[in-house]
Amino acid sequence: MRVMRLWLGVTWIYAGWHKASDPGFLTSGSTTFIGTQLSAFALNSPIGFAINKMLEHSTQIGIFVMLTEFAIGAATLLWIAPTWAAFGGFVMSLGLWLSSTWQVQPYFLASDSAYTILWLSYFLFLYGSRRKSNVSVDRRSFFRISSVAAIAVAGAGLGKLFPTGAPATTPSAGVDAQLKSIKIVKDASLKVGDTKTFVSKAGTPAVLFRTKAGVFAYSAVCTHEGCTVQFNSASKNLQCACHGAVFDPFDGAKVVTGPTNQPLAKIKVAIEGSWIVEA
Numbered sequence: 001m002r003v004m005r006l007w008l009g010v011t012w013i014y015a016g017w018h019k020a021s022d023p024g025f026l027t028s029g030s031t032t033f034i035g036t037q038l039s040a041f042a043l044n045s046p047i048g049f050a051i052n053k054m055l056e057h058s059t060q061i062g063i064f065v066m067l068t069e070f071a072i073g074a075a076t077l078l079w080i081a082p083t084w085a086a087f088g089g090f091v092m093s094l095g096l097w098l099s100s101t102w103q104v105q106p107y108f109l110a111s112d113s114a115y116t117i118l119w120l121s122y123f124l125f126l127y128g129s130r131r132k133s134n135v136s137v138d139r140r141s142f143f144r145i146s147s148v149a150a151i152a153v154a155g156a157g158l159g160k161l162f163p164t165g166a167p168a169t170t171p172s173a174g175v176d177a178q179l180k181s182i183k184i185v186k187d188a189s190l191k192v193g194d195t196k197t198f199v200s201k202a203g204t205p206a207v208l209f210r211t212k213a214g215v216f217a218y219s220a221v222c223t224h225e226g227c228t229v230q231f232n233s234a235s236k237n238l239q240c241a242c243h244g245a246v247f248d249p250f251d252g253a254k255v256v257t258g259p260t261n262q263p264l265a266k267i268k269v270a271i272e273g274s275w276i277v278e279a
């Protein structure tokens with residue numbers, strides 16, 4: 001039990017720190033932005049419908065997840081409301097398994113599947129052994145629970161003071177750039193004026209265009225909160241239903257209407273043989 005408690009507590013604090021020190025996590029348009037991540041998760045998750053509903057509040061969800069990870073980790077290590085913390089860890093792991101790592105096959109290669117069972121076992125042991133949390137309204141309990149909240153906020157604040165680098169804004173940056181080009185659609189089947197939605201190498205939704213000038217593509221992840229933009233063939237622009245942002249795909253996906261001021265990320269595409277590919 002001590003080994004589990006130590007491992008889970010430290011890991012959850014590290015997970016919170018990882019997000020807090022990532023300058024792109026709460027920066028819309030970044031590849032590690034929570035909205036961009038949620039947008040990619042929604043494509044293959046059995047709870048994709050719920051994730052899509054959350055997208056318009058992705059920044060708040062990102063802050064909540066980061067603070068909750070710190071709080072669960074600290075409460076587990078310090079033995080403050082441990083049963084509640086264990087239940088929170090189980091729910092969070094289950095949510096991550098159903099979203100972030102659901103497409104990892106076979107399932108045992110997804111670390112979230114193992115964490116879900118680990119937290120569940122830990123929770124059931126605490127619950128079954130009646131070593132329940134000390135949640136009550138006395139002053140001491142109030143102070144102990146407040147200290148967990150303070151640790152969570154302090155951890156998130158400290159992470160911002162030690163950023164791990166500048167936010168990445170190109171969807172095919174880093175590891176993804178090393179992947180081979182992927183086929184999107186047969187060249188012959190996309191006529192001038194047509195569009196085609198596809199999943200980019202980064203795992204995010206994207207949209208491909210063909211004009212007389214050639215082919216080009218953009219990430220369909222809105223640079224405001226990460227909702228998926230749709231092409232409106234009548235107005236010839238990309239529109240976001242969440243808060244009304246509009247982008248012009250025929251002018252570098254620049255913003256026509258806010259609330260964001262960042263254009264959509266460009267995705268490199270090319271014609272290779274009889275296919276249009278993401279390079």
Ligand code: FES
Nearest residue numbers: 222224225240243
């Ligand atoms: S997510 Fe807010 S306008 Fe697109």
